[in-house]
Amino acid sequence: MRNATLVNGVPEYDLIICGGGIAGLGLAHQLALRGDDISVLVLDLLSRPLPPGAFKVGESTIETGAYYYHGILGLYDYLEAEQLEKNGLRYFYGGGHGDFAAREEYGVRRFLPAKSYQLDRGTLENHLRDLVEADGCDLREGIRVKDIEIGTPHEVTFTDAAGTLHRARSRWVVDAMGRRRYLAHKLKLDRDWRGPCSSAWWRVKGKVSVNDFVPKSNARWHARIEDDRWQSTTHMMGKGYWVWLIPVAPDNTSVGIVSSEAIHPINTYGLNYEQALEWLRTHEPVVAQALEGHELMDFLKLKRYSHTATQLFSTDRWACTGVSGAFADPYYSVGSNMIGFANGFICRMLEMDRAGTLNQEYVDHANRYLLTLNDFLTDTIQRGYPNHHIGPIMALKTIWDYYIGWTTTDPQFYHELYLDPTLSKIMSGVISRIVVTQARMMTLFEDWGRRTDTTGYTFEFIDYIEHLPTLKDLHVRNLPPKTDDFRMILDNTREAVDRIEELAHIIFFLAVRDLMPEQMARLESAGWINTEAIGLDPDRWERDGLFAPKTARRDFARHRGEIEGLFTLRPASAGV
Ligand SMILES: Cc1cc2nc3c(=O)[nH]c(=O)nc-3n(C[C@H](O)[C@H](O)[C@H](O)COP(=O)(O)OP(=O)(O)OC[C@H]3O[C@@H](n4cnc5c(N)ncnc54)[C@H](O)[C@@H]3O)c2cc1C
Incomplete structure (x- = not known):
């Protein structure tokens, strides 16, 4: 990749990516792998080493999102060596009372034909940052983006760790700052959508495995799955909620309660860990019991987490990727799928722009495609919450x-x-x-x-x-x-x-x-x-x-x- 040029003392890049999370880093690495001879600046608030084990929510991938990482970003060897293969999505219906072994189970017996992974986000993002640097991107850490001024060129204002103000300019700018949603707010791209679902999640040290919820003496229950159930994203399903258990390599566990606000408002479980445990004791007592003795690593929550937008891409050469744009319900672990689609579009638009062929029709197509998919997924999933307890x-x-x-x-x-x-x-x-x-x-x-x-x-x-x-x-x-x-x-x-x-x-x-x-x-x-x-x-x-x-x-x-x-x-x- 190329270096920036200095124009009147201000560095000018082909692309500035604001936010070096999984979406921003993925985009930078994807451009490098394509061999695009461009200059790229990536700015992120956080500095390495990013903490392993309990960094960000979003550990579970499904087939297409996983393909984005192993197929398009070329991370296959890394994922096989450092992360955990996922044994599909797994659902236990019927609510948390009664014999766990009697809960109707929907899942897979063996790993799926298409690979998917459980990601420790801290470890993955450390690795991606190393790759992006090796690619020749200008990656700056400990940087706070203060403003993005859309223009020709765009101008990004940011401060470094010492609080010194800097400016950089670019032909393209991408907002990948996650929930900050800087461009969405600044350009008033938000679409009125009061997401009906909320979540609280946390990580604990050690394995919390569904395998331990049923006595070993129930050989039939254990034998019906060949590969380890623990490696699945497990959903405990009850009316208006699901509780996830996700293994994070090497042996931590991510746990989350996700609910319809209308049935289980977040103020009944999201205040703190004690309240979440109390809620679990009422609704999923087996999970509550299994958590006993595990050291808590973090506790986070988000009310009405899903959002959408009127636009994600523009002929004015700006774009939003990842959570900064739209966010579909995480029930099917589609976060990385959406990043793959958005970054694919951005790479194509940059290519068209260089060739002088970027046009409104293409940008309209990209906006329509991704927003329709996002809104379709959210609607399809969230209308199901009231029925989560009914297995068939x-x-x-x-x-x-x-x-x-x-x-x-x-x-x-x-x-x-x-x-x-x-x-x-x-x-x-x-x-x-x-x-x-x-x-x-x-x-x-x-x-x-x-x-x-x-x-x-x-x-x-x-x-x-x-x-x-x-x-x-x-x-x-x-x-x-x-x-x-x-x-x-x-x-x-x-x-x-x-x-x-x-x-x-x-x-x-x-x-x-x-x-x-x-x-x-x-x-x-x-x-x-x-x-x-x-x-x-x-x-x-x-x-x-x-x-x-x-x-x-x-x-x-x-x-x-x-x-x-x-x-x-x-x-x-x-x-x-
Ligand atoms: C309850 C819940 C469950 C989820 N489960 C899943 C799942 O199972 N699978 C999945 O794929 N996804 C899941 N997600 C979504 C997942 O969180 C996102 O897919 C993923 O984190 C998006 O990454 P991102 O790069 O867009 O944002 P982030 O990972 O949040 O990255 C944004 C980056 O921007 C930086 N930043 C922010 N502000 C500034 C600033 N001012 N200046 C500079 N840098 C800044 C941050 O430091 C950060 O590194 C879930 C989300 C929720 C809420």
């Missing part, structure tokens, strides 16, 4: 969300289609076939949970890879390495959309059979329906066109058997 509904919702995420969004990231507005538009055209169905399904899950706390179905364990061969097949065929065979990705997406339409039938039929079995004959005799009219009010079915399918009938008996076979009928439930 949440398992079906999670299966649904995985079908959507793994087959429509993730391939666009792996194969970089999102960066190309034309390809992205063609993909959107295919995916648009299930947009209304998606909205209907979210309402269906909400309504189902509103009508019952215990469905007529139950399950012991669902492995979302081994027990779901259709999903696994759709997922695996889209994984990296990156391909330029757009036709193949498109064909995969078309097939995924067909399977998703079938899944809508299957889940709808299960819900109707559970709540109003007397209506099943109407559905069975129709066989194939208009999934855009799915809903739990039978009086509306005719009017909404449920029995006028928009697609040709398909035989989905095998697919139906696969999903229905995950559940058994709850003995006490009559009529299902």
